[in-house]
Amino acid sequence: MSDDHSAVLAAACAEVGLDHTNAELIRLSENALFRLPGGVVARIARPGQFTAATREVRIAQWLAEHEIPAVRALKDIAQPVQVAGRGVTFWEELPPHRHGTPAEVATAIRRLHDLPVPTDVPLGDLAPFVRLAERIDAAATLTEADRTWLREHLASLQARYANLPPGLPRCVVHGDAWVGNVVATDDGQVVLLDLERCSVGPPEWDLVSTAIKHTSFDWLTAEDYRDFCDRYGHDVTTWAGFDLLRDIRELRMALYVAQRAAEHPVAREEAALRTACLRGQEQRPWAWTPAL
Missing domain, CATH: 3.30.200.20 (Phosphorylase Kinase; domain 1)
Incomplete structure (x- = not known):
């Protein structure tokens, strides 16, 4: 400490x-x-x-x-x-617990999305681009050409998000719904963690985090992804706005590692790889390391 x-x-x-x-x-x-x-x-x-x-x-x-x-x-x-x-x-x-499974994530966010949007809780609107510009500036191990491209890519995504295609009804979303923020306790509960991104927005944002683990990285099998969709009741990859939210989520993942690489040398190679993938130098599924 x-x-x-x-x-x-x-x-x-x-x-x-x-x-x-x-x-x-x-x-x-x-x-x-x-x-x-x-x-x-x-x-x-x-x-x-x-x-x-x-x-x-x-x-x-x-x-x-x-x-x-x-x-x-x-x-x-x-x-x-x-x-x-x-x-x-x-x-x-919390009591003793483990990371949730994709199926448990689907169940947890389905319950959350089914809640009525409150009028007396300061949820605010989903902010998918929060701190991304700052993370680009802090990505000191990347080249200036990479940072310039990332800034332009961010601006393009922001412009596209302003015209997000219609989808499922807006609702309360977790904002960062992945297996690290959903845990299963030894006493049988599936619990949501890390509520700081909880807001009102398109429910597809919470679904994309799991979808890209299958479509972009092949970390999740087709069978497990189908089970996720069945338990939630919707396959976000069939939606016209999927590619846009996928691209935003991938950028967030890449910039998290790029910022860390400035202080953690072990992340430098991964940061460069992720940036190269975003720039179209590799085809999906990308060989990103799941956690750094």
Whole structure:
């Protein structure tokens, strides 16, 4: 734990009366997650994300009200807590669990998509391009020619998204629905994680994340993809807007690795490969490494 995170965690816990003795780092990425005594998980957001943290807690409360299995914000405390410009939130720790399967993702997002769009929760509209321009700028291991092309590609996708073809009715979407954000607990629940992208938008956005694992990368068999479609009740690849949402999702995946490559040399080769694929130098299915 960095001294910065340690100080923020200590101050936040003191404010709400929680014990942070022997806090254990779970994950350090865009957000820092810590396991506290008593089955509590603390999440420290990036600086400047207090409003987003407030929104995520409210979304979790709304899902709980509708009995949708999802991460639960700790009750009976005022949160998020603001410390040094960071929003700190507290959550009930999940029981032992594993990553979900594509079939479990389909079931979870079907339940979410069937909910009525609330009028009293600050969901906002889906923002598929959030932070992509910043990630291109931060992709220091790519060539300037690559970054120029990526900026032009991003602008093209933004223009195309403004004319997204009609599809399924807009609804509450998770925003980042993949097997890493859906887990199956040992007590039999399928639980949604990471609610910060939850918003109102085309349900196809949540479906594309699984579809491209089959169509773009061959990480998912045809049989497993068909099972996913059957459980959800729709095959997004048959929709006129599929290629556009596929291209946006692939760009997000490529830029996540490209940004990481600036600090993690192991990701540099993968970042270059993903950019080359986006630029049409390889044919799908692409040989991307599933996780870095």
